[in-house]
Amino acid sequence: MxxxxxxxxxxxxxxxxxxxxxxxxxxxxxxxxxxxxxxxxxxxxxxxxxxxxxxxxxxxxxxxxxxxxxxxxxxxxxxxxRPVQAVGSWFSNLFNRRPAMRASSTRRPEPVVTAATGAGPARKPVNQQLQDEIDLILDKISRSGYESLSKEEKQKLFKASQQ
Structure with missing residues (x-):
């Protein structure tokens, strides 16, 4: 006082x-x-x-x-x-050791197919289809949370994380 x-x-x-x-x-x-x-x-x-x-x-x-x-x-x-806040955040993080969770996508842009090349629509490789499904599941998590996933979606996500 x-x-x-x-x-x-x-x-x-x-x-x-x-x-x-x-x-x-x-x-x-x-x-x-x-x-x-x-x-x-x-x-x-x-x-x-x-x-x-x-x-x-x-x-x-x-x-x-x-x-x-x-x-x-x-x-x-x-x-x-700002320096006072930085010191406070440092002490707070010192006692609350939670790993920062980040979701990242490894999606690569698809090649552009033009009429001049004469190539028709190609099927996506199996790995790309799986990656697209995982990306959709991750988008759903970011919108609605993990609990909104169905049992099948959770299993797909778990299996993909083991690979």
């Missing part, structure tokens, strides 16, 4: 920087724009610097500065929170 008020000050100033005209309905005061709430919070921290909690008020001002800079950088296209 110690130091949380500096983080709250950062959030108030960041919100006021992002949406300065956003209005809150405060009890006894009525509608107040967030920019005025942020200004009062910052002014109270400045006024408290000469008091007994100098470190706390300096922390509030540092939080206010951080909130302001964060939003200005975000508007400029630089997300200062």
């Amino acid at each position: 110690i130091g949380a008020s500096a983080a709250v000050t950062a959030i108030i100033v960041a919100a006021a920087t992002l949406l300065p005209d956003y209005t809150f309905m405060l009890i006894l005061l009525g509608p107040v724009k967030i920019k005025w709430i942020a200004a009062v919070v910052v002014l109270l921290s400045i006024a408290g610097i000469s008091g007994s909690n100098i470190g706390g008020n300096l922390a509030h001002l540092a939080g206010a500065l951080l909130g302001f800079v964060f939003i200005k950088q975000l508007k400029a296209g630089r997300d200062l929170g």
